[in-house]
Amino acid sequence: MAQLTDYLKNTLSPYHAVRYAADVLLEAGFEKLDFTKDFDLKKKGRYFCVPYPTALFAFTVSDGSGSGIHIACAHTDSPTFRIKACADMKTAGIRKLNVEPYGGMLKKTWFDRPLGAAGTVMVRSDNPYKPKTVIFETGEPWFIIPSLAPHMDREIEERKLDPQKELLPIYALSNEGESDEEFFISAIADKIGVKKEDVLDYDLSLYLCEEPVYCGINKEFLLASRIDNIASVAALTEGIMDGCSCDDNDLSIIALFDNEEIGSRTKQGADSNILNLIIDKIFASDLYKEKNKLTAIAGTKILSVDGAHGVHPNYPEKADETAKAYMGKGVVFKTSASQRYVTDPQMGAVLVALCEKNKIEFSRQANRSGAPGGQTLGPIISSYLPVPAADLGVPMLGMHSVKETMCIKDYEALLKLMKVWL
Numbered sequence: 001m002a003q004l005t006d007y008l009k010n011t012l013s014p015y016h017a018v019r020y021a022a023d024v025l026l027e028a029g030f031e032k033l034d035f036t037k038d039f040d041l042k043k044k045g046r047y048f049c050v051p052y053p054t055a056l057f058a059f060t061v062s063d064g065s066g067s068g069i070h071i072a073c074a075h076t077d078s079p080t081f082r083i084k085a086c087a088d089m090k091t092a093g094i095r096k097l098n099v100e101p102y103g104g105m106l107k108k109t110w111f112d113r114p115l116g117a118a119g120t121v122m123v124r125s126d127n128p129y130k131p132k133t134v135i136f137e138t139g140e141p142w143f144i145i146p147s148l149a150p151h152m153d154r155e156i157e158e159r160k161l162d163p164q165k166e167l168l169p170i171y172a173l174s175n176e177g178e179s180d181e182e183f184f185i186s187a188i189a190d191k192i193g194v195k196k197e198d199v200l201d202y203d204l205s206l207y208l209c210e211e212p213v214y215c216g217i218n219k220e221f222l223l224a225s226r227i228d229n230i231a232s233v234a235a236l237t238e239g240i241m242d243g244c245s246c247d248d249n250d251l252s253i254i255a256l257f258d259n260e261e262i263g264s265r266t267k268q269g270a271d272s273n274i275l276n277l278i279i280d281k282i283f284a285s286d287l288y289k290e291k292n293k294l295t296a297i298a299g300t301k302i303l304s305v306d307g308a309h310g311v312h313p314n315y316p317e318k319a320d321e322t323a324k325a326y327m328g329k330g331v332v333f334k335t336s337a338s339q340r341y342v343t344d345p346q347m348g349a350v351l352v353a354l355c356e357k358n359k360i361e362f363s364r365q366a367n368r369s370g371a372p373g374g375q376t377l378g379p380i381i382s383s384y385l386p387v388p389a390a391d392l393g394v395p396m397l398g399m400h401s402v403k404e405t406m407c408i409k410d411y412e413a414l415l416k417l418m419k420v421w422l
Contacts, residue, residue, distance in 0.1 A: 001242075004411055005212045007234040008224045012118035012207045014054035014076040014258045015135050017230065021056050021237045021256060022048065028241045030058060041287040046241075049278070053120060053133065054258035055268040057278045058240050060422070061287065062250050068299025069279070070249040070421055071385075072239070073270065073377045074232035074306065075260035078225070079103030079400045080205040081110070081167070083117060088183050095172040095183060097143065101163050102205060103261030104374070108161070109402040110206075114141030115169060119204035123194055131200055134192050141209040142187075143169035169206065208402050220328065220407055227404040228307040229260070231394055231411055236305060239418025250296065251282065252422040260306075260377055270380045301347060302389040303421060304378030305414070307404075308332040308365055310395030323366035325395040327406075330361030330413035334376075334391040340367075342378035347390035351417075358420050361413050365395075392417075 002024050011017035025048050026032065033039050035051040041061055048058035054076055081099040089096040101107065116138040123132040145167055148156055161167060172183070182196060189196040212224030236254040243252055255278075259269040266272065283293040310327045311319045319325070325332040333351055334341035348364075355362045367373040382389040394410040 001238060002234070004222070004231060004234050004408070005224070007230050007237075008212045008226060011076070011226060011230050011233070012116070012137050013120075013205055015120045015203075016118060016137070017076040017233055018050055018054055018056045018256065019135055021058075021233060022050060024237055025058055025241065030241075035281075039281050039285040041282065041285045043287065051274060051278075052258070052268040055274065056256040057253065057275070058237070059251055059253040059278075059282065060240060060243060062252075067296070068249050068301065069251040069253060069296055070301055070303075071253045071255060071275075071381075072236050072303040072305055072418060072421060073255040073257065073275075073381055074236050075229045075257050075264075075270070075377060076233060077103070077258050077261050078228060078230070079105035079261055080207065081105075081169070083184075083202070083204045083206070085201075088181075089168065090174050093174050094170050095174050096168045096170050097184060099168060099206065101167070104400055106398070106401045107163065107167060109398075110145050110167070111147035112144065113402060114209040115143040115145070115206045116141055116209050117143065117204045118207050119202065121188055121192060121199060121204070122201040123192070124198040124200055136188065136192060136202070136204065137207075138191065143171045143206060145169045210403075214408070215405075220409065222406050222408050222411075223403055225403055227394075227396055227406050228399055229305075229393075231307070231406065231414070232305040235411065235415045235418045236422075238415055240422045242419045243422030249299075249301075253278070254422065255381075257377065264377065264380050270377045273384065275381065276384055297385065297387065300385060300387040301350070302378070302381055302385060302387060303347075304342065304376050304381060304389065304391045305418075306376045306391065306393045307399055308334055308393045308395045309367075309373065309399060310397050310406075312397055318368060318371070320366045320368045323364050325363055325365040327395055327397070328409050329363045329395075330410055331355070331392055331417055332363050332365045332395050332410075334365050334393070336367060336373070338372060339379055340373060340375045341391040342376075342382050343390040343392070344388055346388045350388075351390055351392065354420055355417065358416065360416050360420070361409075362417075363395075 010020040030046045033049040087098040118137040215221040264271040378391040397405040
């Protein structure tokens with residue numbers, strides 16, 4: 001069993017998140033399926049496929065006694081800075097990199113930190129239609145986003161930052177006589193051992209070069225990057241490996257999507273037909289050819305697993321008057337009149353009953369009226385699969401900061417629920 005900190009250390013980008021989850025599943029005896037081919041399935045089989053490099057779907061087949069499908073979804077991406085194409089810049093004798101914010105990040109938390117870059121690099125091969133893919137990471141701090149001293153701008157704490165000017169990382173001195181042409185590409189090529197001209201493209205983002213740490217007198221808190229939403233990725237992956245495949249379901253599926261932080265409207269995002277395609281391929285297999293997909297969908301239930309806003313001790317007035325997500329009180333079930341959280345009464349009742357039966361601590365949360373909060377995977381997925389669904393997750397502080405805070409006790413409650421559900 002991999003620990004949450006193992007996931008956080010090894011998921012520097014969505015590409016890394018999928019690779020690590022795949023490695024964990026393979027080690028647990030799951031079989032990797034080729035998305036481009038027919039699925040050959042067996043009763044009590046354990047499978048996964050990676051239709052895109054940043055999205056993974058795993059499922060387990062029961063002995064055939066169940067009826068519906070239990071699905072749990074999370075996302076592999078987190079707010080960060082994406083490195084643009086043609087990113088080389090130079091000012092005042094210092095080389096900079098052109099980047100852009102990805103997702104609704106707390107930008108000021110990225111100042112003056114040791115940063116690396118991770119993602120994928122596409123390298124030339126003999127076949128132009130099939131370039132070589134390299135999962136890339138610098139492995140050490142290459143970048144710093146330096147802040148401006150308050151002596152030089154007395155208003156800097158109050159005013160809005162200009163990301164195109166003030167949030168560009170520096171990474172080298174510009175020494176006299178050095179070529180300015182594609183300096184960053186040359187550094188990537190040197191790192192992976194190829195020629196500069198063979199680097200055809202990349203998808204890279206910044207990450208914090210600091211490992212997760214436990215904090216507090218009793219070490220109750222975990223401080224780390226990407227808790228949103230790698231904590232959910234970890235709980236789902238570990239959950240499906242140890243799941244009980246209860247009598248209610250014939251199939252258990254986890255769906256790890258990308259691009260939730262920017263709206264999910266991509267081929268690998270939840271606002272696509274990819275989950276339906278996976279289910280279609282399962283029901284097209286010989287094992288399921290005698291079963292009716294539409295009947296199975298009618299018995300399906302979905303969990304959207306993402307972070308929740310914990311009650312902030314310095315801003316308690318930001319929480320709802322009654323439906324509060326306290327840190328250390330277990331998994332949080334989220335509701336919203338606007339359906340930004342999709343929990344319906346049927347699924348709310350199911351989750352409460354499951355937690356009570358299995359002695360899992362939980363709480364109920366709604367956003368304070370007038371504060372809509374962020375939208376999750378739940379409303380998107382249930383629009384493609386119109387079945388009972390719920391939004392839930394672990395409460396955290398500093399959501400979308402470069403370092404977020406959670407209570408490890410809450411993750412343990414979520415993990416226990418995922419093992420019951422899957």
